Every structure is written in structure tokens, then in C-alpha cells.
Amino acid sequence: MPVAVTAVQGGSNASVPGPYPQPRPPVAQSREKYAGEEVASIKRVVDEPVSTFAVDVDTGSYSNVRRFLNEGRMPPEAAVRTEEMINYFRYDYPKPSSREAPFSVSTDLSTTPWNDASRLLRIGLRGYDVDSSERPRANLVFLVDVSGSMSSKDKLPLVKSTLTSLANELRSDDRVSIVVYSGTVGLLLAPTSNKDHIKEAVDCLYARGSTAGGDALKLAYSTARQHYLKDGINRIIMATDGDFNVGTSNTNELKKIVAKERESGVTLTMLGYGTGNIRDELMEGIANVGNGNYAYIDSAMEAQKVLGEELSSTLFTIAQDVKIQIEFNPAHVKEYRLIGYENRLLAEEDFNNDKIDAGDIGAGHQVTALYEIMPAKSSGWLPIRRYPANRYMQENLNFSDEMAQIKLRYKLPGQKKSRLIARQVKADTLKKAAKPSGDMAFAVAVAAFGQKLRGDKYLGDYGFQNIQKLAGSSSDFWRQEFRKLNSLALNQS
Incomplete structure (x- = not known):
């Protein structure tokens, strides 16, 4: 398997993060960060x-809300972006x-x-x-966080499952590179179209160390530019919890890096994982700036939905x-x-x-x-104004x-x-x-669900029971799941 072992950290050579996991203790829930408009x-x-x-085609908020409800907790209001709830379906x-x-x-x-x-x-x-045969060739860079914070079972193991599923969906003329980062940053896999090599590289990923996300982004963009496909798809797919703690970690500074790099024609998809220290505000923010999209992966099924069933729209x-x-x-x-x-x-x-x-x-x-x-x-909603010139005419x-x-x-x-x-x-x-009714009623039900979770005052006394009735029944798996999540929210409210 063609593997490059050169790593970069502040311009100097270093070794690629090794294969010996050093898991850190669980991180407190309070470290999760949301922008919360x-x-x-x-x-x-x-x-x-x-x-x-x-427009917004992100879906990360919905799957993250689902994670909270499945854990028996109501999500923080700041984690709910109603448009992402609606656009999940x-x-x-x-x-x-x-x-x-x-x-x-x-x-x-x-x-x-x-x-x-x-x-x-x-x-x-x-x-x-x-369909897959119609889309242009793809030059993809998998940018994988292998820091210590990714050691839990809902992070790096799920990342590996996600990327393996994606490899199965690629065409023979697509090519993939893999950049990994923890305390150091390295090119683990040089560009290849060999699915077995991609899967072998993914399989050997282990978590340890700190998180140099800013330097990793720079190397990923550099790799994508070097192998740029004219009239093709050139995209970085970054898998992380967003817990950058080495080098450039400020959200606004990272946005500046990504905004500059997008001029090259390379786009950025952010995939968020895990609990306890999610930097949702960072991942959603830089995906927006990077002309890409943000999804939160809470299960292998969600990974298949985002990078399997919806691969063409993602890329x-x-x-x-x-x-x-x-x-x-x-x-x-x-x-x-x-x-x-x-x-x-x-x-x-x-x-x-x-x-x-x-x-x-x-x-x-x-x-x-x-x-x-x-x-x-x-x-x-608003009171009548006093002066005639300020009133509706x-x-x-x-x-x-x-x-x-x-x-x-x-x-x-x-x-x-x-x-x-x-x-x-x-x-x-x-x-x-x-x-x-019908399709419109379901969209309105999801909108009401998002508003209710956000504490939207304009929703009045409209509650989860009303939402359940409005959503109606459906044979669609994802719409059935929505009804179950609404029931969980009703029980936990």
C-alpha cells in the first residue's frame, strides 16, 4: 500500500501519529460549544x-438533537437550528x-x-x-482527527466505519488521500484509486495526543491542490469532534484560512462525531465558509445516509x-x-x-x-403605532x-x-x-418540533402532542423515526 510517512508540524519533520492508543478520560458535557443564535x-x-x-443544506443539528434525545436528555436550545431540522428530510x-x-x-x-x-x-x-456514473471524477482528501479526544467508541471507530462505507461507494477513477493529525500532522496515504489500500489505511487509525486542527487543514488543502482535477470534484472530508487545542484553534481564524483556500476550488465537508466536547459552532461555521456542508454522524446508519445514499449530493x-x-x-x-x-x-x-x-x-x-x-x-403580533405616518397605509x-x-x-x-x-x-x-396536509403538514411538524426545542415564544402552547398528530403516519423510515424522537421529547419535557 503506498503510504507516505512525512509529517509536518510548524514546518519541521515529525513522525505520523503512532498506532498505540492512549485514551483520555471522558470529557464533561459542559465542554460542548454551540453558537446559539x-x-x-x-x-x-x-x-x-x-x-x-x-440557503442551507446542512443537517448536523437534527442528528445531534437525535443523539441527545436517544440518550434521555433534552438538547440545549443553542444546539437546535430549525432550518437544519426541516432540511434533514x-x-x-x-x-x-x-x-x-x-x-x-x-x-x-x-x-x-x-x-x-x-x-x-x-x-x-x-x-x-x-447518479454515480454521471458525476465528474473525484479528488478527495480524508482529513481524520486521531487525537486522544477521538478514542471513545462513538468517535474514531465510527469515523473508520464512515470512511470504509464511503470507499465502497467510490468509482474506479476517483482517488483518495488521507491526512491524519493529533499533536503532529501527516500524510498517511498518497492519492490512490485502490479501495483495498484506502480501507487498510483507515483500519490502522488509532487515537492519541493533542489536536493540531489548523495545521491539518493547511496540509489537506495543499494535498488537494497538488492533485487538483480540472472539471472534477475536489473536496476535503474532515472527520473530527472539533476539539482543536494545538496551533490555530480560534473559530474566526480558522474561517479566514478556509475562506482563503476555497478560492482554489477545493470544497470542505465537515463530519462531526461524539459527545462531551463537540465544537459544533466551529464545524458548522467553517463548513459554511468552505463552500461545503456539515453533518453530525451519530450512527453507522447516518454515515450511510450522508456518504452512501446521498453521496452525489454531498460531493x-x-x-x-x-x-x-x-x-x-x-x-x-x-x-x-x-x-x-x-x-x-x-x-x-x-x-x-x-x-x-x-x-x-x-x-x-x-x-x-x-x-x-x-x-x-x-x-x-405587533401593537398599532401611535402616529399616523408610522402606521400601515x-x-x-x-x-x-x-x-x-x-x-x-x-x-x-x-x-x-x-x-x-x-x-x-x-x-x-x-x-x-x-x-x-400531507407533505406540507410533515414539514410544518418538523418546524414546530425545532421551534419547541428552541423555546420559540411564537409557538405559544403548541406542544409535542400536537406535533405528533400533525406529523401523521408514514412508511418512510426517517419520518417514522421523527415521530419516535418527538415522543421521547414529550416524555422528557
Whole structure:
């Protein structure tokens, strides 16, 4: 097996981390770190008619929440990102009619189960599908944390299972390198297409030492650039608990490194593992900056879902810097709130700025966003303002048949100039809104679940029992599991 044994630490030679495990004692739960954005507030359409955000295809929050509930604990509110809960599941969105536009755009409107006065607007995107034979060749660098903090059974052993499963899915013309790091950083496996060599290298991974994550990222990017495939997939897949404690470990500094490196065309997928010392805020943050995605792996089944069943969407980007902007017509909408996406919000002027980084969509990826909106004639969430000039004025308004306009900007891979898609939402859909049912009902149930776990005050008294009824029954394994998790949350609340 072609194995390189040169290791780097601050520019000097050192040995690759050895095969003798030195497990550290379990780490206290309090060391887990989450960014924890505040729930977004209500917006008046007369003040802020435009809402802009970057898409998010991460799913890490959902599987991490699942880990807490399966352990018999409620997750900390800061660990819950509602948009990742919603986007964990697939919905019945239409396939794109052609690949000239890489994704379809659809909208649905329903009443709100927890608020009789408001309505729910769902925006759904679905990328076109590709199978393994259609996607470009892949130049992958497995970047594996083998520090002492990875010694527990839910970390490095699960990493090894994940990477072995991924190796089984690769094509004969793909090639893989493996970079490992603990107190030192080394290239364990030079680029190869031999699946047996990849599996042998993965099998010999052992955990010990401290964690030099910053230096490891630099070596991984350097390796990916050296073997760059023009018109191919060039991606780092980093497996870690994020507990960097040697060298560059500050989240903002690591983001700067990754932001600079992404200009080379190399993307970054972050896979999080374990309990006790998870740096969720670091892993999710640098994956966003690295034009990649973040998933939390709590089981071999989740590993198979992310890097087996969804391998093409994980690896093959079909649209970059995807932004959504919606402008509400005050003739029909009084107030609104975006459910989730708090750490993806953009300034209005960022929408047309092609230099602003945003989310990427892979083949087959779906993106769902939910807005809770108040019709113009409802009493609304917010009190009436005192001075007439500060109040909603229905006269002098145009576009009476439109409730809102939705715009999307995206770039095709490798292009600098964005493309625009615009859709109008008709005003009469407000009057036609019915109770959510079927696919829409399940999406709303997941949104309510995330809000309930976050302590979202706008959910009122709507509880886990209501969510269970709204979710309905399904033959889909993942939707069945959601109902079980909701039951666990009900029992633990």
C-alpha cells in the first residue's frame, strides 16, 4: 500500500501519529460549544418588506438533537437550528424541467396550526439528480482527527466505519488521500484509486495526543491542490469532534484560512462525531465558509445516509452562492417572520452582490424555507403605532394581485456572474389557504418540533402532542423515526 510517512508540524519533520492508543478520560458535557443564535424577531412589512438569506443544506443539528434525545436528555436550545431540522428530510418537490436551471422552485401556503390568524408560506428548491456514473471524477482528501479526544467508541471507530462505507461507494477513477493529525500532522496515504489500500489505511487509525486542527487543514488543502482535477470534484472530508487545542484553534481564524483556500476550488465537508466536547459552532461555521456542508454522524446508519445514499449530493455541487430574497406586498401582508436561518441572514444589498459568499446546492439536494406571515387585515403580533405616518397605509398601493415576489440568485460552478430566477406569489392564495396536509403538514411538524426545542415564544402552547398528530403516519423510515424522537421529547419535557 503506498503510504507516505512525512509529517509536518510548524514546518519541521515529525513522525505520523503512532498506532498505540492512549485514551483520555471522558470529557464533561459542559465542554460542548454551540453558537446559539436568538430566535428571529417579527418584521413589519412597512419597515422591512424584504427578507434575504443564504440557503442551507446542512443537517448536523437534527442528528445531534437525535443523539441527545436517544440518550434521555433534552438538547440545549443553542444546539437546535430549525432550518437544519426541516432540511434533514426530503419533500415532494418537482424535479427541474431541464438542467439549464439547476433546481426547481415551488411554493405552498397553508394555515398555521399554532396561530389561527397567521399563514405559513413554504419555499422549496430541488436540485437535479445525478447518479454515480454521471458525476465528474473525484479528488478527495480524508482529513481524520486521531487525537486522544477521538478514542471513545462513538468517535474514531465510527469515523473508520464512515470512511470504509464511503470507499465502497467510490468509482474506479476517483482517488483518495488521507491526512491524519493529533499533536503532529501527516500524510498517511498518497492519492490512490485502490479501495483495498484506502480501507487498510483507515483500519490502522488509532487515537492519541493533542489536536493540531489548523495545521491539518493547511496540509489537506495543499494535498488537494497538488492533485487538483480540472472539471472534477475536489473536496476535503474532515472527520473530527472539533476539539482543536494545538496551533490555530480560534473559530474566526480558522474561517479566514478556509475562506482563503476555497478560492482554489477545493470544497470542505465537515463530519462531526461524539459527545462531551463537540465544537459544533466551529464545524458548522467553517463548513459554511468552505463552500461545503456539515453533518453530525451519530450512527453507522447516518454515515450511510450522508456518504452512501446521498453521496452525489454531498460531493457534486450544481449551484453556488445561492441566495433567496422575498419582498412582501404590504397590501396583503402585515408582518412576517422567517423560521430558522438566523445565522444565514444577509443584508438586502448583498443579494445582488456577486462577491458575497452564500450557500451551495449539490445534485439532488433540497432546500426548504418557511415564513409565518400575518395577512394585512389581521390584528397581527405587533401593537398599532401611535402616529399616523408610522402606521400601515393601504391606499396608494399597487400590484394588488401579488402577495409577494420571490427571487433567487445562483452561480453555475466555476462562474463569477450570478443568474436570477423570479417568481410571484398570487394574493388569492391567502384566501384559499387550508390546513396543512400531507407533505406540507410533515414539514410544518418538523418546524414546530425545532421551534419547541428552541423555546420559540411564537409557538405559544403548541406542544409535542400536537406535533405528533400533525406529523401523521408514514412508511418512510426517517419520518417514522421523527415521530419516535418527538415522543421521547414529550416524555422528557
